[in-house]
Amino acid sequence: MIKIYGSVLSSSGRCIWMAEEIGQEWENVPVDFKNREHKSASYLKLNPNGKVPVVVDGEYVIWESVAINTYLAEKYQPALLGLSLEERGHVHQWNYWAVANISLPVEVLTLQKWRGTPDNEETAHARTELDRFLPILEQALHEKTYLVGNPFTIADLNLASYLAGLRWAGIEMTSYPNIVRWFERIAQRPAFQKTIAKKGEMHT
Ligand SMILES: N[C@@H](CCC(=O)N[C@@H](CS)C(=O)NCC(=O)O)C(=O)O
Numbered sequence: 001m002i003k004i005y006g007s008v009l010s011s012s013g014r015c016i017w018m019a020e021e022i023g024q025e026w027e028n029v030p031v032d033f034k035n036r037e038h039k040s041a042s043y044l045k046l047n048p049n050g051k052v053p054v055v056v057d058g059e060y061v062i063w064e065s066v067a068i069n070t071y072l073a074e075k076y077q078p079a080l081l082g083l084s085l086e087e088r089g090h091v092h093q094w095n096y097w098a099v100a101n102i103s104l105p106v107e108v109l110t111l112q113k114w115r116g117t118p119d120n121e122e123t124a125h126a127r128t129e130l131d132r133f134l135p136i137l138e139q140a141l142h143e144k145t146y147l148v149g150n151p152f153t154i155a156d157l158n159l160a161s162y163l164a165g166l167r168w169a170g171i172e173m174t175s176y177p178n179i180v181r182w183f184e185r186i187a188q189r190p191a192f193q194k195t196i197a198k199k200g201e202m203h204t
Pocket residue numbers: 010011012038050051052053063064065066103107
C-alpha cells in the first residue's frame with residue numbers, strides 16, 4: 001500500500017488527491033511538526049530536506065510532491081500524463097511552471113494566513129509574483145476545459161491544488177474568470193472532494 005507522509009493541509013494534500021484520483025489504496029502517516037518530527041534523524045533518512053510529503057510505495061521512497069504525482073501517474077494511470085508525446089510535453093511544462101513560479105508564493109501566503117501575520121516584504125513579493133504569473137494561466141485556460149488537451153491530467157491536478165491553497169489563504173481571484181471557472185469544475189471531482197473531506201480527520 002502507498003504510504004503518504006504529512007497532512008492533507010500541507011503539500012502532501014496534492015499527493016493525497018492524486019492517490020484518490022488513481023484509485024489506489026493509501027495510508028496516511030502523520031508527521032508531528034510541533035515536535036519537529038520532520039527534522040528527526042529517522043525522518044531525514046526518508047526526506048533529507050526535512051519537508052513533507054514523502055511517499056513510500058513498497059520499498060521505493062520519493063519526495064517532492066509534483067515528482068511524486070508524476071511517478072504515481074507513470075505507475076498507475078499513465079493517461080493522466082497526457083495522451084500523446086506533445087501532450088506529455090505540455091503536462092511537464094505546466095508542472096515545472098507551477099513549481100518554478102507558483103509554489104513559493106503559495107507557500108508564503110498560506111503560511112502568512114496560518115500564522116495570522118501582517119504583510120511584509122516577502123508577502124508583497126509573493127503577491128507581485130502571482131500578479132505576474134496568474135495572467136499566463138488565465139490566458140492558457142481561455143475556452144479550455146482542461147489545461148492540456150482533454151481529458152484531465154496531473155497538470156490540472158497540481159495547478160488546482162496550488163490554487164486551492166491560494167483560495168484557503170483568501171487570495172482574490174475574481175480578475176481571473178477562466179481560472180475560477182476551471183477551478184470550480186475541477187473541484188467537483190470526487191477525488192478532490194474526498195481529499196478535502198479528510199481535513200477534519202488529520203492533524204499536523
Ligand atoms: N517543493 C516541496 C515543498 C514541500 C514543503 O514546502 N512542505 C512544507 C509543508 S507544506 C514543509 O514540510 N515545510 C517544513 C520545512 O520547510 O521545514 C514539495 O512540493 O514537495
